[in-house]
Amino acid sequence: MVVAAGRREAALSLDDSVTAIRGVGPVRSCQLARSGIETVGDLLAHLPSSYQDRRAEVSLAAARGMVDLQVTVAATVNSMRQLWTRRRRLSVLEGVLGGSGDDGLRAIWFQRPHLLRRLEIGTRYRFHGVIRQGRRGVQLVNPEVTDDDLAEARPTAVYGRLGDIPGSFFRRAIGECIDRLGEGAADGRTADPIPASMLRDRSLPVLTEALRSIHRPDPEADLAPFLEQRSPAHQRLIYGELLALQLALGAHRRLHDATPKPHRYVVDEAEHRRIEDSLPFALTAAQRRALQEIFADLERPASMLRLLQGDVGCGKTVVAACAMLAASRNGLQAAFMAPTELLAEQHAASLRSLFGSKHPVELLTGSSPDAGVRERLERGTARLVVGTHALFQAATSFDRLALVVVDEQHRFGVAQRRALWEKGSRPDVLLMTATPIPRSLALVLYGDFDLSMIDELPPGRLPVATEVVPERDRERVLEVLAAELASGGQAFVVFPRIGNAEVSCVVPGAGNLGAALTVAGMGAHYATRLLPVASGVITGRTERTERQRLIGQFLSGEIRLLIATTVIEVGIDLPAATVMVVESAERFGLSQLHQLRGRVGRGRGRGRCYLIHGELAEDARLRLAALEDNHDGFAIAEADLLQRGPGDLLGSRQAGAADLRHAHLVRDLGWVQAAREDARRCLERERDPAYRLLFDEVKRRSTRFEVDANEPGLARSSSAS
Numbered sequence: 151m152v153v154a155a156g157r158r159e160a161a162l163s164l165d166d167s168v169t170a171i172r173g174v175g176p177v178r179s180c181q182l183a184r185s186g187i188e189t190v191g192d193l194l195a196h197l198p199s200s201y202q203d204r205r206a207e208v209s210l211a212a213a214r215g216m217v218d219l220q221v222t223v224a225a226t227v228n229s230m231r232q233l234w235t236r237r238r239r240l241s242v243l244e245g246v247l248g249g250s251g252d253d254g255l256r257a258i259w260f261q262r263p264h265l266l267r268r269l270e271i272g273t274r275y276r277f278h279g280v281i282r283q284g285r286r287g288v289q290l291v292n293p294e295v296t297d298d299d300l301a302e303a304r305p306t307a308v309y310g311r312l313g314d315i316p317g318s319f320f321r322r323a324i325g326e327c328i329d330r331l332g333e334g335a336a337d338g339r340t341a342d343p344i345p346a347s348m349l350r351d352r353s354l355p356v357l358t359e360a361l362r363s364i365h366r367p368d369p370e371a372d373l374a375p376f377l378e379q380r381s382p383a384h385q386r387l388i389y390g391e392l393l394a395l396q397l398a399l400g401a402h403r404r405l406h407d408a409t410p411k412p413h414r415y416v417v418d419e420a421e422h423r424r425i426e427d428s429l430p431f432a433l434t435a436a437q438r439r440a441l442q443e444i445f446a447d448l449e450r451p452a453s454m455l456r457l458l459q460g461d462v463g464c465g466k467t468v469v470a471a472c473a474m475l476a477a478s479r480n481g482l483q484a485a486f487m488a489p490t491e492l493l494a495e496q497h498a499a500s501l502r503s504l505f506g507s508k509h510p511v512e513l514l515t516g517s518s519p520d521a522g523v524r525e526r527l528e529r530g531t532a533r534l535v536v537g538t539h540a541l542f543q544a545a546t547s548f549d550r551l552a553l554v555v556v557d558e559q560h561r562f563g564v565a566q567r568r569a570l571w572e573k574g575s576r577p578d579v580l581l582m583t584a585t586p587i588p589r590s591l592a593l594v595l596y597g598d599f600d601l602s603m604i605d606e607l608p609p610g611r612l613p614v615a616t617e618v619v620p621e622r623d624r625e626r627v628l629e630v631l632a633a634e635l636a637s638g639g640q641a642f643v644v645f646p647r648i649g650n651a652e653v654s655c656v657v658p659g660a661g662n663l664g665a666a667l668t669v670a671g672m673g674a675h676y677a678t679r680l681l682p683v684a685s686g687v688i689t690g691r692t693e694r695t696e697r698q699r700l701i702g703q704f705l706s707g708e709i710r711l712l713i714a715t716t717v718i719e720v721g722i723d724l725p726a727a728t729v730m731v732v733e734s735a736e737r738f739g740l741s742q743l744h745q746l747r748g749r750v751g752r753g754r755g756r757g758r759c760y761l762i763h764g765e766l767a768e769d770a771r772l773r774l775a776a777l778e779d780n781h782d783g784f785a786i787a788e789a790d791l792l793q794r795g796p797g798d799l800l801g802s803r804q805a806g807a808a809d810l811r812h813a814h815l816v817r818d819l820g821w822v823q824a825a826r827e828d829a830r831r832c833l834e835r836e837r838d839p840a841y842r843l844l845f846d847e848v849k850r851r852s853t854r855f856e857v858d859a860n861e862p863g864l865a866r867s868s869s870a871s
């Protein structure tokens with residue numbers, strides 16, 4: 151920690167390897183590389199977890215009253231001893247600070263055995279940690295320790311441990327970098343890649359200033375914005391990484407647009423009208439707008455990259471169907487990929503009824519691997535096909551595949567989607583989401599796609615009345631269900647599924663008292679209770695023919711209760727259903743529940759949804775209750791994003807978002823938008839020398855934000871591979 155006096159260190163630049171830092175040898179640099187830290191810039195991106203603030207130093211007496219708060223105290227170590235937990239695996243150190251017995255403050259450290267050697271009895275140090283109420287009174291838990299005489303009278307950054315690397319390493323190494331960076335800035339090697347004018351427009355500090363103020367705040371700095379990561383310095387980092395990502399996506403899109411597709415459509419106004427007039431209902435204004443955007447794309451020389459978003463039940467399928475019809479009428483082939491067989495079968499049926507016999511629709515799924523279909527697709531005699539992943543298997547090839555529609559795209563992996571569009575030559579691509587994706591996330595993950603939004607439901611739809619019901623009140627739900635069925639209604643009961651296992655539920659009073667039942671058992675329980683209404687059970691294991699028979703019977707009203715696992719989760723469109731009961735609702739995500747309840751109330755009559763749950767913590771109960779009042783899929787998706795992070799919400803396409811170190815996709819929506827606008831402007835000025843550093847930086851960082859030319863629009867993380 152003591153700087154060798156008189157020795158002048160060479161200036162560091164952000165691009166320098168970490169090995170330029172004193173004391174970083176092969177072992178340490180290996181450890182750092184494992185955490186993705188290779189350069190000084192990477193190291194400085196490891197931000198403090200908190201700050202020690204001498205100005206906030208409190209007396210021992212005051213500290214004792216500050217339970218659950220961060221405190222800094224200066225005190226003498228009176229005693230230290232090593233405790234071991236019962237299994238002797240966990241090292242626990244206990245120290246008494248300042249005073250003896252009851253006058254002192256107990257400090258406790260887990261897994262820091264080295265402190266026993268480092269801390270000298272009778273010496274004064276500064277301790278920074280959280281006060282907790284323990285069984286033996288208040289104690290200071292895992293405090294950071296600094297030498298009292300070395301601590302400056304300014305806030306000091308505290309770093310968390312990263313893998314094998316202790317926080318103390320970061321404090322020392324980053325401190326050195328900050329010292330040596332000062333000189334680097336002057337020689338131009340550490341100039342901010344973002345042009346000064348852009349930073350000025352956004353009122354942001356230059357990079358080195360931002361890093362310096364985060365790692366070594368000014369003596370008079372207010373720390374609250376630092377701790378909440380909303381200081382201008384933090385915002386510079388957030389903006390910087392979002393700008394780099396948007397530039398990479400924008401550059402990729404530009405490359406994409408420069409290469410024309412081999413096929414041509416004619417979708418003029420007359421053709422558009424003919425297609426719309428063939429539908430059994432009038433499109434909503436929002437559907438028509440989306441369709442116009444799609445048709446305009448189809449006519450362009452470059453192939454379409456478009457994401458179609460809209461809340462459950464807004465009618466995305468029919469919009470995609472119109473695009474497919476346009477392809478077919480232009481003599482081109484179109485493929486519609488759905489995530490489940492059930493959904494593919496249903497889409498095929500509804501497209502067939504929309505298009506009639508003039509534009510036949512083929513079906514290709516794993517359990518209907520019809521060689522005839524494959525042959526017709528290959529020869530081009532079949533133009534329209536709906537299917538599952540069977541569509542992109544090696545055995546399937548197309549004559550002139552021009553349009554690819556992917557429904558519920560988050561269910562497919564990267565490789566699966568890519569395999570499908572590689573079956574065509576630069577096909578037009580339309581992705582559809584199951585539930586809406588928050589705008590910030592869409593701009594990050596689909597930044598190179600155009601967005602179409604359907605923000606309107608077909609006329610006459612009422613929001614699904616939703617009620618959260620604890621397990622003990624299930625009898626009431628059964629009564630409602632019985633009454634609904636008795637008056638001729640139709641209903642779903644849905645069970646969660648985890649992996650391949652069908653989850654069992656505990657139903658008090660069902661069969662043996664309180665027995666755990668499988669879905670089949672629960673189905674039988676419902677079916678018996680609700681006799682004489684005919685019911686059917688569909689699980690992931692139900693055979694295709696059996697499943698089709700049950701769906702057919704449900705559509706015709708022959709059976710009126712469908713008991714199912716989440717195979718019916720997405721997309722299923724059985725308009726007569728009015729009531730949905732979800733079992734073990736706490737096992738579902740909010741967006742998923744919103745998606746599920748969207749299955750009812752699609753025809754006449756208001757839909758009702760009951761969310762039955764088992765034991766719940768209060769926050770989980772509130773989370774479910776949010777669905778009672780909230781019917782806006784976008785708001786729900788945002789709440790989901792806030793709670794579960796982007797991974798769960800998006801499945802496989804999360805790589806780009808996972809690479810964001812500083813930006814937070816809910817908090818930083820404003821910066822996402824700003825970065826997108828600015829990226830667009832930058833791309834127009836790429837040849838301007840003022841932007842050279844910025845584009846170099848984007849290229850250099852392309853290992854992190856690699857955009858794969860083979861997949862339209864995927865910002866892929868190569869560091870993850």
Ligand code: ADP
Nearest residue numbers: 431432433434462463464465466467468608723
């Ligand atoms: P989602 O957007 O959730 O995929 P769907 O495409 O399944 O929704 O459509 C929901 C239901 O609304 C379907 O039964 C569909 O036929 C119907 N629908 C779609 N558009 C309209 C419209 N403009 N007017 C009336 N009904 C419509």
Ligand code: MG
Nearest residue numbers: 466467557721
């Ligand atoms: Mg759908």
